[in-house]
Each structure stands twice: as C-alpha cells, then as structure tokens.
Amino acid sequence: MKILVINCGSSSLKYQLIDMDNEAVLAKGLCERIGIEGSKLTHEPMGKEKYVVEKPMKNHQVAADLVINALLDAEHGVIKDIKEIAAVGHRVLHGGKYYSDPVVVNENVKKVIKDCFDLGPLHNPANLTGIIACEAAIPHAPQVAIFDTAFHQTMPEKAYLYAIPYEYYEKYSIRKYGFHGTSHSYVSKRTLKVSGLDPKNSKVIVAHLGNGGSISAVLNGKCIDTSMGLTPLEGLIMGTRSGDIDPAVLQYISHKEGKTIDELLNMLNKQSGMLGISGVSSDFRDVKKAEAEGSHRAKVANEAFVYRVAKYIGAYTAAMNGVDAITFTAGVGENDAIIRSQVCEYLGYLGVKIDEEKNKVRAIEQLISTEDSRVKVYIIPTNEELMIARETLALI
Ligand code: ADP
Numbered sequence: 001m002k003i004l005v006i007n008c009g010s011s012s013l014k015y016q017l018i019d020m021d022n023e024a025v026l027a028k029g030l031c032e033r034i035g036i037e038g039s040k041l042t043h044e045p046m047g048k049e050k051y052v053v054e055k056p057m058k059n060h061q062v063a064a065d066l067v068i069n070a071l072l073d074a075e076h077g078v079i080k081d082i083k084e085i086a087a088v089g090h091r092v093l094h095g096g097k098y099y100s101d102p103v104v105v106n107e108n109v110k111k112v113i114k115d116c117f118d119l120g121p122l123h124n125p126a127n128l129t130g131i132i133a134c135e136a137a138i139p140h141a142p143q144v145a146i147f148d149t150a151f152h153q154t155m156p157e158k159a160y161l162y163a164i165p166y167e168y169y170e171k172y173s174i175r176k177y178g179f180h181g182t183s184h185s186y187v188s189k190r191t192l193k194v195s196g197l198d199p200k201n202s203k204v205i206v207a208h209l210g211n212g213g214s215i216s217a218v219l220n221g222k223c224i225d226t227s228m229g230l231t232p233l234e235g236l237i238m239g240t241r242s243g244d245i246d247p248a249v250l251q252y253i254s255h256k257e258g259k260t261i262d263e264l265l266n267m268l269n270k271q272s273g274m275l276g277i278s279g280v281s282s283d284f285r286d287v288k289k290a291e292a293e294g295s296h297r298a299k300v301a302n303e304a305f306v307y308r309v310a311k312y313i314g315a316y317t318a319a320m321n322g323v324d325a326i327t328f329t330a331g332v333g334e335n336d337a338i339i340r341s342q343v344c345e346y347l348g349y350l351g352v353k354i355d356e357e358k359n360k361v362r363a364i365e366q367l368i369s370t371e372d373s374r375v376k377v378y379i380i381p382t383n384e385e386l387m388i389a390r391e392t393l394a395l396i
Contacts, residue, residue: 002026002084003389004071004138006064007091008130010122011035013063017071017078017085018389026078027071028385031063039063043070051076060126064133087142088134089392091182091384092127094120095147097173100154102391105131105143113145119177119230144392151185152178154222159319162230176234178216178226180208183329186387187380188218191327194365195376203320205313208382209339210330211239211282215309217316225319227312233269236312237305239282242272244308277301284332284339306339310346317350325376326352334363334381350375 001021007014013031018024029043039057044050051070057063071077071085079085090105094116103109113128120127131143160176161169168174178184187206192199204218213236216226227235227243236243250264259267275282278301280290290298317323326347328340337359344354351374359368361379369377 001086001393002079003392004085004088004134004141005091005385005388005392006088006130006134007385007388008060008123008126010126013060013067013130015067016385016389018386020389020393023386023389025385029067029070031057031066033057034060034063041066041070043067043076045076045078048076048078059133060129061133061136064130064137068137082138083140085138085141087144087392087396088138089144089146089388090127090131090134091148091388092131092145093123093148093179094177095145095149096177097153097175099145099147100150102144102146102150102395104395105135105145109145142396144395146182146388146391148179148181149177151181152176152216152223152226155224155226159225174230176226176229178214178223179228179232180212180214180216180330181223182384182387182391183208183382184214184216184218184223184226186384187327187329187382188216188221188223190365190380191325191378192221194367194378194380195325197324203317203322203324205316205320205323205326207309207313207326207328207333207343208330209236209309209328209333209336212241213238213243213309213330213332215312215316217319219320225316233265237277237301237308238273239284240270240273240275242268242276274301274305277304284336288336288338302339306342307346309339309343313343313347323350323375325378327378327380329380329382334379337362340368340377340379344377347375352377 003018003020005016011034016028017026019026027045031041033039034057041053071079092113096116098112113124117124134143184206188204191204199221202220206216208214212232214226214228217224233241274287278287278298280287280298287298287301291302332339341354341359344352353370353373354368355370363381366379
C-alpha cells in the first residue's frame with residue numbers, strides 16, 4: 001500500500017511517496033516558489049535520476065498536479081496508476097484545542113483548519129489549500145490531517161495556561177499549544193524502543209534542534225510540557241526566532257523607534273535568534289564558522305543557544321522529577337557533536353556523561369552516553385514523513 005505525504009508551506013509543497021509494505025521511500029520532492037516567479041519542482045525518484053520541472057505554479061493546486069504528473073511520468077515516475085496511492089497524509093500546523101489525534105478530512109475538519117488560520121497564519125491556509133488540491137487531484141484517496149500540535153494536547157492545564165486574565169483563554173483559546181509534535185512523538189517513541197525503558201514508567205526529554213527548535217518533556221509516553229507556545233516563537237533561541245523574551249522589550253522598542261506590533265513580531269520571528277545575536281546568519285554552520293574566525297557575536301550566539309537548551313532540559317527534569325533519557329534530533333541535534341557535548345556539560349549534576357568517541361557520529365541512531373552515565377543520551381534522526389505515513393495508514 002502506498003501513501004503520499006504532503007507538507008505545504010506558504011510557498012512550498014514537500015512530498016514523499018512511501019510504500020508501507022516495507023516503509024521504503026519511492027520518491028520525494030519539493031515544489032518551491034509557489035505563487036511567485038521562478039517556481040520549480042525537484043522530483044527525486046529512488047533509483048532514478050533527479051528530475052527538475054521549471055514551470056509557473058500560480059497556486060498549490062498547480063503544484064499538486066505537477067507532483068502527480070511526476071509520480072506518473074513514464075520516465076521519471078514510480079507508479080503507473082493514480083489509484084496506487086491509497087491515502088494522502090497532510091502535515092497541518094495548528095489544530096487548536098480540537099484535535100489530539102490524526103483525522104480523516106471532512107468538511108468539519110476543513111472548518112477547524114480554517115478556524116485556526118489566526119493561530120497559524122503562514123501555514124494553516126497553505127495546509128488547507130494543499131488538502132483541497134489533493135482532493136481534486138487524487139479524488140479516490142482519503143485525505144488525513146496530522147496536526148503539529150496534536151502530540152502536545154496531553155499537557156496539563158498548569159503547563160499550558162499563560163498567567164494572563166483567564167478570559168483570554170476562555171474567549172480566544174490563548175494558551176500554549178506546542179509544535180513539531182510529529183517529530184517529538186516519533187523520536188520519544190523511538191527512544192523508548194531503543195532504550196528498553198518501560199513506556200509506562202519513563203521520563204524522556206526530546207531536544208528537536210533545527211532551524212526551528214523545541215524541547216518536550218515526555219512522561220510515561222505522554223507530552224507534559226513543551227517549549228513552543230501559542231505560536232512557534234516561544235522557547236529556545238532559534239535560527240531567526242528570539243524564543244523567550246520579556247514582552248516589555250516590545251513596548252520599549254516600539255516607543256523608541258515607532259514600530260508597530262506587527263513589525264516587532266516580524267522582527268522577533270525573522271531577524272532575531274542566532275541571526276540577530278551573531279549578525280552573520282541563521283544557519284548554525286555559518287555562525288560556527290564565524291566563531292572560529294574570531295567573531296565575538298557569533299561566539300556568544302552559540303553560547304546563548306546552548307545555555308537556553310540546557311536550562312530547558314533542567315526545567316523539564318524538574319517537571320518530571322527526574323529524567324531517564326535525553327534525545328537530540330533535527331538538523332543541529334543530529335549533526336552537531338560540539339553543541340551536544342556543550343549542552344551535556346551543563347547536565348553533569350544529573351549524572352549525564354557523554355562518550356566523546358560515540359558522540360562524533362552524524363545523523364545516525366546512536367547512544368552517545370557512557371555506560372556509567374545515570375541518564376541515557378541518544379541521537380535519533382527524526383522522520384516526520386514516515387510518522388505521518390504510519391499514522392495515516394493506522395487511521396485508514
Ligand atoms: P528546519 O526543518 O527547522 O528547517 P532542520 O532540522 O533542517 O531545520 O535544521 C537546519 C539547521 O541544521 C541549520 O541551521 C543547519 O545549520 C543545521 N545543520 C545542518 N547540518 C549541520 C552540521 N553538520 N553541523 C551543524 N549544524 C548543522
């Protein structure tokens with residue numbers, strides 16, 4: 001059985017076609033610059049040459065049709081009949097308070113995704129457009145929505161409520177939701193599996209450190225806290241996002257520079273984080289290079305990033321009254337041995353000990369703590385697409 005996984009951004013559409021009999025990726029690809037000049041589809045069929053289509057894509061419908069054409073193409077395709085696609089799994093950013101599990105899309109689900117446009121203004125409209133485009137292009141297949149917020153819906157009130165007048169929660173559902181849920185779910189489950197911990201008696205912290213970053217505390221297999229909030233802006237220092245900040249900073253800058261709240265939020269989302277402190281780049285590799293070349297701002301950006309990650313791990317250890325395993329994942333977490341090592345240096349008081357030889361690897365599943373470490377530390381590459389495909393299969 002073959003499942004198509006779709007992940008729509010505001011101007012992009014990423015996809016993977018997965019054969020669920022052996023969980024092999026048959027093809028994957030990306031449509032970029034949808035709705036703007038220079039649209040391009042890069043299609044990678046496994047075992048065949050990469051195939052690039054440069055054609056205007058005025059919306060996600062055109063992009064979805066091009067993806068289907070590429071999958072069916074006589075030379076570059078991997079299926080002969082559209083009916084081979086049994087279902088489509090869609091990553092959807094925000095499900096508000098409504099969904100804690102994947103759902104088969106119907107009119108009501110589409111309404112909820114639409115009702116959450118305010119909460120995920122860049123992603124939810126694109127996610128809905130992607131669903132509608134696939135309904136038209138692959139009409140026989142059920143469409144399944146997997147929400148990025150779903151895994152975090154088990155958080156208790158004390159973790160998700162903001163200490164602001166309660167009426168805002170009642171009126172507008174203002175609360176912490178958390179994101180990267182599919183990744184936290186996949187990586188925490190995988191951690192339980194490889195560690196042999198008893199899922200019903202386990203304390204796991206997942207550090208998803210990519211361009212966007214978040215940490216979650218997973219007690220007995222369920223998320224009890226996570227660092228992102230109402231939006232992905234809260235929590236860690238990220239590529240371009242500030243993470244936690246005193247809201248009064250906004251008022252101060254606004255008064256000094258006459259900026260609007262929208263301009264300031266744009267600054268916190270797009271010009272802050274590693275880019276803001278270092279002045280070099282949002283990409284951790286560039287910041288690292290600049291540090292090696294003597295940039296003080298790049299050095300302090302790296303230090304501040306590591307420090308914030310370590311503080312969250314400390315906080316979540318307290319939230320669970322202990323920790324059995326800590327797992328690093330995503331671009332930085334999987335690839336950057338120095339950052340992993342620096343974070344773990346702060347955690348010596350927990351009995352965390354890293355085996356620096358084992359820590360040298362990149363992007364493979366590996367235990368990197370020493371045998372006598374009181375906490376197991378892992379690298380587990382995330383695989384959001386596979387998780388979406390598995391959940392889609394389970395549902396249909
Ligand atoms: P996202 O999905 O949020 O865009 P990713 O999980 O792909 O992010 O992570 C992207 C980040 O991972 C980039 O900032 C990049 O610098 C970092 N990264 C990738 N490879 C390495 C590496 N070898 N060393 C350090 N950082 C890396």
